[in-house]
Amino acid sequence: MSAQPILLEVEGLAKGFTLHAQGGVRLAVLEGIDLRVAAGECLVLDAPSGSGKSTLLRALYGNYRSDRGRILIHHRGAKVDVAGAPPRLLLELRRETIGYVSQFLRVIPRVPTLDLVAEPLARRGFGAAEAYAKAASLLEALALPERLWPLAPATFSGGEQQRVNIARALIAEHPLLLLDEPTAALDDENRDRVLALLVERRDRGTAMVGIFHDAVARRKLATRLFPLPERTLAA
Amino acid sequence: MSEAPLLEVERLAKRYGERFACREVSFSLFPGEVLAVVGESGSGKTTLLNLIGGRLRPDAGAVRFRAADGGVLDLASLEEAALRRLVRREIGFVHQNPRDGLRLGVSAGANIGEPIMAAGARHYAAIRRAAASWLERVEIEVSRLDDLPAAFSGGMQQRLQIARALVTEPRLVLMDEPTGGLDVSVQARLLDLLRRLVDDLGIAVVLVTHDLGVARLLAHRLMVMQRGEVVESGLADQILDDPQHPYTQLLVSSVLAA
Numbered sequence: 001m002s003a004q005p006i007l008l009e010v011e012g013l014a015k016g017f018t019l020h021a022q023g024g025v026r027l028a029v030l031e032g033i034d035l036r037v038a039a040g041e042c043l044v045l046d047a048p049s050g051s052g053k054s055t056l057l058r059a060l061y062g063n064y065r066s067d068r069g070r071i072l073i074h075h076r077g078a079k080v081d082v083a084g085a086p087p088r089l090l091l092e093l094r095r096e097t098i099g100y101v102s103q104f105l106r107v108i109p110r111v112p113t114l115d116l117v118a119e120p121l122a123r124r125g126f127g128a129a130e131a132y133a134k135a136a137s138l139l140e141a142l143a144l145p146e147r148l149w150p151l152a153p154a155t156f157s158g159g160e161q162q163r164v165n166i167a168r169a170l171i172a173e174h175p176l177l178l179l180d181e182p183t184a185a186l187d188d189e190n191r192d193r194v195l196a197l198l199v200e201r202r203d204r205g206t207a208m209v210g211i212f213h214d215a216v217a218r219r220k221l222a223t224r225l226f227p228l229p230e231r232t233l234a235a
Numbered sequence: 236m237s238e239a240p241l242l243e244v245e246r247l248a249k250r251y252g253e254r255f256a257c258r259e260v261s262f263s264l265f266p267g268e269v270l271a272v273v274g275e276s277g278s279g280k281t282t283l284l285n286l287i288g289g290r291l292r293p294d295a296g297a298v299r300f301r302a303a304d305g306g307v308l309d310l311a312s313l314e315e316a317a318l319r320r321l322v323r324r325e326i327g328f329v330h331q332n333p334r335d336g337l338r339l340g341v342s343a344g345a346n347i348g349e350p351i352m353a354a355g356a357r358h359y360a361a362i363r364r365a366a367a368s369w370l371e372r373v374e375i376e377v378s379r380l381d382d383l384p385a386a387f388s389g390g391m392q393q394r395l396q397i398a399r400a401l402v403t404e405p406r407l408v409l410m411d412e413p414t415g416g417l418d419v420s421v422q423a424r425l426l427d428l429l430r431r432l433v434d435d436l437g438i439a440v441v442l443v444t445h446d447l448g449v450a451r452l453l454a455h456r457l458m459v460m461q462r463g464e465v466v467e468s469g470l471a472d473q474i475l476d477d478p479q480h481p482y483t484q485l486l487v488s489s490v491l492a493a
Contacts, residue, residue, distance in 0.1 A: 020481035021488060062470065064477040087456045087470040088265060108430075108452065109423035123434075 004038040005074065007176050007207040008060070013069035013083070015052075015059050029055045033069070035226055039175070042198075042208040042221050047228035053211045056228070057178045059083075060209065061100045062090040073097060073176065095124055099174035101182040105165035107154045113139070113164050114149040120172040131171075138167040142193055158185040166194055170201070177201070179210035183217050195220050239301060241266050241406060241439050242287070247296035247311075249282055255463040256282040260296070262458060262468065266406065269433060269440040271454035271471065273447060273486065279463040280443040281411055286311075287441060288326055288409045289318045300325070303406065323353060327400035327438075331412035333392035336399065337384050343370065343395055344380040350403045369398040373428060390421035394428065401432060408433075410442045414449055426452055447490055451475055459483045 013033040019025050029052040037043050045053040058064040060071055062082045071082035075097045080089065082098075094100075108116065117135035122128060139149060142163040148156065153164050162185040169177070179198070183191040191214065198221055202208055212218050218225075240263040249257040257279045264270055272280045285291040287298055289310045298310040303325060310318060330336040337346050347366040356362050367377045373394035375387075384392050393413065400408060413429065414422040430453055433440055444450055450457055451471060458468040459480065467480040478484045 017477075018479075020484050058476070063472055065469075065473060065479070087473075088268075090470050090473075091455055108427070110427040111430075 004040050004205070006036050006038050007074045008035075008037040008209065009070075009072040009079070010035045010060070011070045011072070013056075013059065013071060014067045015055055015064060016067055030059070031229070033228075037176075037207045037209060039205040039207050040202060041223045042202050042210060043224050043226050044218055044222040045209065045211050045228060046225040051228045053228060054180055057100070057180050057209065057211065061098060061178055062093070063100075095120070095172070097174055098176050098178065099169050099172060100178045101166055101169040101180060103162075103181045103184060104158075105153060105161040105168075107152070107161070109154065110152050112150050113144070113153050113156075116153065116164060117167045117171055120168060124172055134171055135167065138171055138197075139163075141197060142167055143190065159187060159190055162186060163190065163194070166197075170197065173201075173206075175206060177206055177208045177210075179208060179212070181211050181213065183212070183214055188216075191217065238265055240264060241301050242441075243297070243299040244287065245297045245299070247283070247286055247298065248294050249279075249286055249291060250294050255279075257286060257293070258463045260460075260465055262465075264407075264439050264441065266439055267437045268456065269442060269454045270456045270458060271442045271444055271450035272458045272460060273444060273450055274460035275445065275486075277462075278460040280445075280460055282463075283460070284409050284411055284441060284443050288328060289313070289322045300407070323350075324403070325406050327403070327405035327408040329397055329400050329408065329410040329413045331415040333384070333389070333396040336396040337392065339383065339385050341383070342381045343375070343384055343387070346384060346395060346399050347402050350399060354403050365402065369402050370395075372432070373398045374424070388421075390417055390425060393417065393421075393425055397425075397429070397432070401436065401438075404436060404438075406438060408438050408440045410440060412444055412446075413442070414444075414446065422449075429453060447475060447487065459486065 010033055013030055015030040016026055016028040045056065047053055055064060059066050062085065066083040069083060072079045073082055073093060075093055114132060114135050117139060118131035121131040121134060144160060144163050153161050166182055183194050186194060195217055242264040245261050247257055247260040260283060272283060274280050286293050293311050296311060299307050300310055301307050302321060308321060328336060344363060344366040347369050348362045351362055351365055367380055370377050370380060375391055375394055384395055387395060414425050417425060426449060442453060454471045457471045457474040459466050461482045467474060467483045474483060475487055478487045
């Protein structure tokens with residue numbers, strides 16, 4: 001494992017929220033987070049609800065701003081700091097290097113499933129034929145019935161939407177994947193399909209940071225657990 | 236990342252009497268980027284759009300535009316005739332009310348054909364073909380080519396206006412509440428269309444909206460304005476999910492989740 005390159009390095013990360021509408025109360029959620037993840041590793045955040053696991057994932061993706069510290073990502077042969085990166089660089093990081101699987105699909109009205117899944121690959125400059133072929137093979141691997149592919153996922157069940165979400169997040173083969181309970185909405189059979197895909201990606205060198213409450217998911221995927229300190233509430 | 240910006244706005248200001256409609260506004264926009272400007276009515280969003288598009292002259296500041304030939308021109312100080320030429324060639328407008336962007340007295344086909352003719356096309360059949368293909372692109376039946384826009388529904392009129400604005404493939408498109416007056420179902424169709432066209436054409440867009448859902452769906456970046464000033468700006472999802480400024484927090488928390 002030591003020979004594998006480090007893809008993510010977090011140093012002294014702190015993140016809190018100031019709620020202006022509630023008298024400026026300050027919630028300190030993350031303090032002094034240090035972690036490193038190498039290619040082929042899956043780090044599972046291990047802490048109770050409300051301790052800031054999702055906040056950490058969102059900060060790593062640049063969806064939340066960091067107050068202090070650095071989030072260094074291996075990108076285009078150099079180290080790039082997500083904290084304080086300008087929007088254009090963050091968008092480039094998300095296109096090429098960091099993938100994120102949220103708990104729920106944010107449905108876009110009227111866009112068919114197959115287009116939705118192919119889009120991240122097309123945006124990276126791949127041809128339409130290749131993007132659609134890969135989208136189809138992913139949806140097949142996730143056992144999403146083919147009759148659903150031309151439809152927009154707004155009316156799909158939670159589990160179907162979540163598999164669309166996962167296919168969309170996996171298609172571009174980002175070297176670093178952030179996973180926020182990707183299997184929570186799935187039955188056992190579909191959970192196992194998703195886990196098989198993720199295990200295969202991990203073993204091919206994808207670095208992962210994830211939140212999994214499901215014991216099976218943890219056992220199959222985690223190479224290391226990362227405890228978060230309990231959250232401190234400050235005025 | 237090394238590409239040059241298409242547009243650089245620097246310390247732009249516009250005053251009406253003692254009141255600043257726009258003050259110290261600075262940002263750059265790169266080809267292919269969609270920037271949404273959000274804020275309440277009266278926050279200066281539309282004034283900013285008109286300043287960028289050369290429809291209003293600022294009291295201070297610069298609007299540097301990189302023209303197709305690579306030259307950089309300051310729209311704030313460009314002489315009137317040159318400004319009109321540049322705007323016609325390289326900047327498209329989409330108004331909230333389609334009647335402000337369309338000519339109601341001529342056919343749908345002529346509405347799309349006129350800007351191509353103004354840009355130099357002379358061959359009638361080719362212009363008609365281009366108009367027909369744009370009608371299809373904005374999901375209007377080609378059989379409506381010779382109908383007057385007055386016979387169209389509001390959603391169709393808006394799609395026609397978009398075709399008219401985009402047919403000359405401007406490099407910058409300014410949109411003022413493009414989904415404003417439409418029913419929700421019509422809005423969804425229009426948003427999907429805009430999203431696809433912007434992606435396909437790689438145009439840069441400045442989009443004024445008070446609808447944060449529209450901003451999230453279409454924009455890469457967001458700028459929040461209050462009383463003529465930019466109070467917060469950044470990546471669209473970052474601003475919406477982790478707003479920092481009290482006014483932005485208020486805006487975000489005031490939206491009802493459907």
